[in-house]
Structures are given as C-alpha cells and as structure tokens.
Amino acid sequence: MSNNWEMVIGLEVHAQLKTSSKLFSSSPNQFGSEPNENVNFIDSGMPGMLPVMNFGCIEMAIKTGYALNFKINKHSVFERKNYFYPDLPQGYQISQFEFPILSEGYINIESGDNQKKIRIERAHLEQDAGKSIHDIDPKYSFIDLNRVGTPLLEIVSYPDLSSADEVINYMSSLRQLLMYIDVCDGNMQEGSLRADVNLSVRKKGQELGTRCEIKNLNSFKFIKQAIEYEFQRQINIIDGGGEIEQNTMLFDTSTGETRAMRSKEFSHDYRYFPDPDLLPVNLTQEQIDKIKPLVGELPQDKLNKYIDNYSLDKDIAKIIIAEKQNANLFEKMISESTVKPKFIAAWLVGDIFAFIKENNLEVNSLNEKTKDITDLLRLISDDVISNKVGKEILPKVLNSEGKPSELVKELGLEQVSDSGELEKIIDEVLVGEEENILKFQGGSDRVLGYFVGKCLKATKGKGNPKLINKILLERLKK
Amino acid sequence: MSDIDIKRISYLAKLKLPSEKEEFYSNSLKDIIKWVDNLKKVDTKKIEPLHNVTEKTVSIRNDEVIKSNSVDDVLSNAPERAQNFFKVPKVVE
Numbered sequence: 001m002s003n004n005w006e007m008v009i010g011l012e013v014h015a016q017l018k019t020s021s022k023l024f025s026s027s028p029n030q031f032g033s034e035p036n037e038n039v040n041f042i043d044s045g046m047p048g049m050l051p052v053m054n055f056g057c058i059e060m061a062i063k064t065g066y067a068l069n070f071k072i073n074k075h076s077v078f079e080r081k082n083y084f085y086p087d088l089p090q091g092y093q094i095s096q097f098e099f100p101i102l103s104e105g106y107i108n109i110e111s112g113d114n115q116k117k118i119r120i121e122r123a124h125l126e127q128d129a130g131k132s133i134h135d136i137d138p139k140y141s142f143i144d145l146n147r148v149g150t151p152l153l154e155i156v157s158y159p160d161l162s163s164a165d166e167v168i169n170y171m172s173s174l175r176q177l178l179m180y181i182d183v184c185d186g187n188m189q190e191g192s193l194r195a196d197v198n199l200s201v202r203k204k205g206q207e208l209g210t211r212c213e214i215k216n217l218n219s220f221k222f223i224k225q226a227i228e229y230e231f232q233r234q235i236n237i238i239d240g241g242g243e244i245e246q247n248t249m250l251f252d253t254s255t256g257e258t259r260a261m262r263s264k265e266f267s268h269d270y271r272y273f274p275d276p277d278l279l280p281v282n283l284t285q286e287q288i289d290k291i292k293p294l295v296g297e298l299p300q301d302k303l304n305k306y307i308d309n310y311s312l313d314k315d316i317a318k319i320i321i322a323e324k325q326n327a328n329l330f331e332k333m334i335s336e337s338t339v340k341p342k343f344i345a346a347w348l349v350g351d352i353f354a355f356i357k358e359n360n361l362e363v364n365s366l367n368e369k370t371k372d373i374t375d376l377l378r379l380i381s382d383d384v385i386s387n388k389v390g391k392e393i394l395p396k397v398l399n400s401e402g403k404p405s406e407l408v409k410e411l412g413l414e415q416v417s418d419s420g421e422l423e424k425i426i427d428e429v430l431v432g433e434e435e436n437i438l439k440f441q442g443g444s445d446r447v448l449g450y451f452v453g454k455c456l457k458a459t460k461g462k463g464n465p466k467l468i469n470k471i472l473l474e475r476l477k478k
Numbered sequence: 479m480s481d482i483d484i485k486r487i488s489y490l491a492k493l494k495l496p497s498e499k500e501e502f503y504s505n506s507l508k509d510i511i512k513w514v515d516n517l518k519k520v521d522t523k524k525i526e527p528l529h530n531v532t533e534k535t536v537s538i539r540n541d542e543v544i545k546s547n548s549v550d551d552v553l554s555n556a557p558e559r560a561q562n563f564f565k566v567p568k569v570v571e
Contacts, residue, residue: 019541026544035562040547046555056541077529078536084492086566133563134570141570142563145552269490274529282535 006204007231008211009167010159012196013174014152015184016128017060023127023151024051024094024278031190035144043148045089050277057151058281060183061101061125062291064153067177067298068120070105072288076124078278081270086143087130095154096124097272101281107177109169118170119158128152153183159198159208164227168220171195180324181295194218197227200244201234209234210244214251214258226251230258302327310334310341319349325363332367337374343381344374351391355398372397376404383417383464384408417464419471422455425463426471429454440476448472482507 022029025042042049065072077099080092102123108115128150133142155174161167175193178184185192195218200211214230217223229251234244250261274280297305299321306317320326330348334341352373356363366373376397380390385408393407401407408414429451430437440447448469455468484504488495495503549562558565 021541021543026539026542026546028543028545034549036549036552036564037562039549039552040545041552044552053536053538054541055538058538082490086564086569132569134568137560137565137568139568140558140560140565141568142560143566144563269486271490276530279532279534279536280529 004203005201005231005235006162007227008159008200008202008208009161009227010198010211011155011157011161011167011170012198013155013157013171014128014194014196015064015155015174015178016192017057017151017153017183018185018192019054019056019060019151021054021056022149023054023057023125025149026052027149029150030146031187031192033146035142035146037146039145039148043089044145045091051094051275053278053281054151057125058101058283059291059294060151061123061153062283062288063181063183063295064123064155064178065102065105066292066295067181068102068105068107068123068155068174070102070120070123072283073099073101073103074283074285074288075099076101076281078125078275078281079272080275081126081272083268083270085129085132086141087132087145087148089130089145089148093127093129094275094278095126095272099280100124107170107173109166109173111163111166111169116160116166118160118166121156121158123153123155126152126154159200159211164224167195167197167223167227171220171223176299176322176324180298188218188220191218195223197223197230199227199230199234201231201238209238210246212244212247212249212258214249215261217251222251222253225256226258229256233258299327306341306345310345312342312345316345316349319353320345323363329363329366329370333370333374336370337378339374339377339381344377347373347377347394351394352398355395366398369398369400372400372404379404379408383466384414386461386463386465388461414462417467419467422459422463422467423471425458426455426468426475429458430475437476448476451476482511 017029019029021027022038022043025040027040027043028038030038042051062072064070076096078094079097081095081097082092084091100122103121105120105123106117107120108117110116128147130143130145130148133144136142157170161170171193175184175186175188178193179186188194194216197214197217198211199214200209202209212230212234214226217226230249237244245260247260249258251258302321303314303317306312306320307314310317312320320330326348330341330345333339333344333348337344352366355361356366373394376390376393379385380387385393389408393404393411396402396407397404402410433451436447436450440451451472452465452468455472456463456465459468482504484495484500484507487507488503553559553562553564556564
C-alpha cells in the first residue's frame with residue numbers, strides 16, 4: 001500500500017552541553033537535584049538580572065563544529081524567541097536565529113551497505129526551559145526551574161533522511177561524536193539528547209509534501225515508532241482525499257500514536273529580535289584555532305588506526321569504537337601490555353563484554369583492572385594456560401578474586417607444556433588403539449580429533465593442544 | 479500599512495480584551511505603527527544592519543559554578559508554593 005510513497009525527514013536534535021554551569025548564569029548545570037535547587041535570580045527571570053555568557057559553551061560549540069565539519073562562524077548573535085509558558089519565566093528563550101555559531105556541516109552515516117552524507121544546515125546555542133509537572137494536582141501545574149538556562153546546542157539537519165533506520169543511524173552517529181568530543185553525556189533517558197522529527201511524504205520523484213513536526217522524542221525506540229506511525233497517518237490522509245495540515249505533533253508513548261499538539265486557533269509568532277542584554281559573539285581566528293586540538297581522535301580516526309595499525313577485523317574494530325569508553329579501555333590495555341592488540345580485541349568483544357553485559361556493569365569499571373586482564377591474556381597467548389582455562393579464570397579476575405598467575409597456581413590449571421610428560425600420556429592413550437591408528441594411516445583425518453580429545457581428557461584439559469597435536473602426529477606417522 | 483489583527487495580538491500578549499474595546503486599541507496601535515513607519519523614509523540600501531551600537535563583543539565568564547540564591551530566595555515571590563515547586567494554574571499545551 002505504501003510502496004510508492006517515500007518519507008522525507010529532517011531532524012532537529014537538542015544536545016545538552018555538559019558544562020559545569022549554565023549558559024548565562026553560574027548556577028549548576030546538573031540533572032537530578034531537588035526541585036528549584038539549581039536556580040538563581042537570572043534563571044528565574046527576575047527583573048533587572050543580566051545574562052553573562054559562559055565561554056565553556058562556546059568552546060563546546062566550536063569542538064562540535066570541528067567534529068561535524070561545520071563552518072565555524074566568527075560572528076554570531078543571540079536573539080529572543082518570545083513565547084509564554086510557565087516553565088519559561090523570562091517570557092522568551094535566548095537563542096540564535098539569523099546568525100548561528102555553526103553553519104553548513106555534514107556527517108556520513110551508514111545506509112544499507114553504503115555511506116550517505118547527511119548535510120546539516122546549522123547548529124546554534126540556546127537555553128533549555130524548565131519542567132512542568134501536570135500530574136500531581138488536577139487543577140495546578142508544579143514548576144521546577146532547575147533545567148532553565150541549561151546550555152543546548154540545537155543541530156538542524158537538511159531533509160536528507162529517508163527512512164526510520166537512517167534517522168536512527170544519524171542520531172546514533174551524532175550521539176557517538178558528541179560523546180567522543182566530550183560535549184554531551186548522550187543520556188537520552190535523562191533528556192540530554194532529544195530529537196524533533198520533521199516528516200513529510202511524497203510519491204517517489206514528486207515534490208516535497210507538507211511536513212509535520214513531532215516534538216521531543218527521547219529514545220531510539222520512540223523515534224522509530226513515531227516515524228512509522230506518522231508516515232502511515234499522512235499517507236492515509238492523502239489516500240483518503242485529504243490534505244496534510246502543517247502541524248506540531250506529540251508522540252504518545254503509551255498508545256504509539258502521534259497527535260496534534262498546539263492549538264490551531266492562532267499560529268505561533270516568536271517575534272525574534274536581537275537580545276539587547278547580550279552583545280554579539282565575535283571570535284578571533286586564534287580563539288577558534290586554540291580549540292582544535294581539544295577535539296581529539298574521532299571514531300573514524302580510531303577505526304582506521306585499529307584496522308591499519310593493529311590489524312583488527314572491521315567488525316571487531318567497529319564494536320570497540322562504538323563507544324568512547326570501549327576504545328579507552330582497549331587502548332589502555334594495549335599501552336600497558338605486549339600482548340598483540342588483535343588478541344586483546346578478540347577477548348574484549350568476546351568474553352569481557354559478555355561479562356560486562358551479564359553483570360550489568362559500566363565498561364569504565366574495568367579501567368582499574370586492565371593490568372590483571374592483560375596478565376591473564378599474556379598467560380593464554382604464551383600457552384601457559386589453555387584458552388578454555390582462560391575463559392574459566394577470566395570472571396574471577398574481573399571479580400578481583402585474585403591475580404591471574406596466583407589463580408592458575410591455586411586451581412592447578414597450569415597447562416602441561418612439558419613434552420616429556422605429554423609424550424608419556426600420549427603413549428598411554430595409544431595403547432590398544434591399533435585399529436584406529438591404522439585408520440589414520442589409511443587417510444582418515446577424523447581419527448586425529450578423536451585422539452586429541454582423548455589426550456586432553458587424560459590431562460584433565462590442561463594439556464597444551466598444539467603440543468599434543470604435534471606429538472600425536474609424530475607418533476601416528478611412524 | 480498592514481492591517482491590525484487585534485485578536486491575535488491580544489492572544490500573543492496574553493491580554494483579555496473586551497470586544498467593545500477592540501476597535502479603540504486597534505486604532506491606537508495603527509497610529510503608533512504609522513508614526514514608527516516614518517523610519518521607512520530613510521534610505522538604508524547601502525547600510526549594513528546593526529545589532530548593537532557598540533563595536534564590543536559579548537562579555538564572557540569561565541565555566542564555574544557559583545550558587546547565589548537558595549530555594550527559598552527563588553520561591554519567595556511565588557504566588558503559591560507546594561513543597562519546593564512553584565504552583566501555578568494548570569497550563570497544558
């Protein structure tokens with residue numbers, strides 16, 4: 001039914017910047033405090049209070065500029081966006097309109113097997129609003145102004161996205177980049193990163209349709225659901241002979257539906273004008289240049305490095321770079337040990353991440369234990385213990401139950417790599433196996449596996465498999 | 479000069495206007511705009527828009543926290559208070 005329809009999507013992403021203080025006041029920029037704890041007279045919109053620009057926000061905006069390939073504007077202007085709402089005590093939001101700090105950027109995202117360039121029109125600094133709580137009292141709203149004045153960077157894409165999956169990829173790439181450059185904690189549940197989705201539909205190849213904006217989506221799941229619902233809603237209206245009305249929609253997370261949010265009686269008129277309390281931001285090239293080194297390695301840089309310098313497989317490298325904390329852990333282990341990076345990577349994305357997931361841990365919590373982990377990996381790669389024994393000991397090491405070498409000794413798990421001892425065991429195993437030995441010599445390779453298994457069992461799993469193989473072959477070929 | 483939509487303006491300003499006063503305010507606003515429109519007589523074709531009369535740049539501070547007001551300070555002018563919240567007539571958009 002929707003086969004010949006396509007969706008056209010642009011995204012407005014609001015990223016809360018993780019500065020210590022607010023955009024224009026020195027109040028703490030902190031989530032989860034007691035109501036109205038982080039509020040001063042500037043935030044609460046008291047008359048006569050003056051906003052003072054936090055340079056930390058400009059710094060973070062510039063870092064974002066570098067990471068998202070933006071043109072960083074030396075001249076930008078704060079304006080007032082006027083609207084009335086109880087959680088906006090100033091009566092206006094200070095934002096940037098005509099002259100944003102960043103313009104014309106892009107990022108590359110994955111779309112199927114290909115890369116797709118998503119152009120970003122602009123990014124500007126603005127204040128967040130407070131929170132209204134409507135469900136405590138039937139007649140009253142309760143207002144918490146803690147969030148008022150929290151610095152936001154609003155990142156506005158062009159309508160270059162054409163499926164829910166692309167939107168998710170775009171959003172997660174943005175999140176990854178912002179977390180790498182340390183300007184946003186990426187915590188969507190707490191609202192640190194939220195998206196407004198602008199969606200319209202058209203028959204393939206036709207002109208753009210009328211768009212609707214779905215406000216304030218704060219999880220990947222909701223973004224996907226909202227897009228799919230809204231896509232179908234618009235198609236149904238047009239198929240039924242109707243027209244799409246440009247509207248602001250709300251996504252109801254309990255029903256999975258979108259519905260119109262603002263009263264249609266009068267359209268909004270924000271009456272933007274330059275804020276007379278704030279002079280324009282004029283940056284020098286030196287100020288901008290100075291921030292460039294703070295950007296650090298981006299995910300793509302690390303991916304290339306892991307593949308080219310450490311010979312990792314692309315899939316494994318991708319898992320490690322997905323989050324900065326993974327990459328930090330990996331690089332810490334490499335710097336502290338002589339175990340091959342490829343070997344470390346395999347264990348990291350395998351048993352170590354599995355352990356983290358099973359025990360609901362933060363990746364960062366292993367930063368203290370990297371020395372023990374690499375010591376264990378050293379024992380495995382040096383054939384002191386088998387892979388199998390390594391897997392058994394790993395959880396004990398991660399639970400800090402002891403040092404790897406001590407654990408191996410205590411549990412008597414040292415691999416038998418003494419060829420004299422192994423030869424003895426192998427000779428015992430081969431007693432009475434004349435029939436199978438003949439089979440092997442007759443060309444049946446499968447028998448080798450049978451013998452290796454038997455030998456391992458005889459050594460209680462501690463025999464060095466490589467050595468067992470070698471000795472067995474010598475014996476059998478006689 | 480564009481027409482005055484007095485209903486919309488009072489809505490944006492959150493002012494309740496009795497209908498018999500609409501014409502009066504509409505005319506007053508028209509007069510004001512007519513007067514301000516005198517500015518349009520100036521030829522500004524070759525002049526860059528000016529955002530501020532000074533050449534200065536915005537004054538900045540370092541990213542440091544200073545707590546200057548307590549919850550009680552902030553709520554002292556609240557029309558009504560419930561625990562540490564402002565309590566206001568319900569506004570749901």
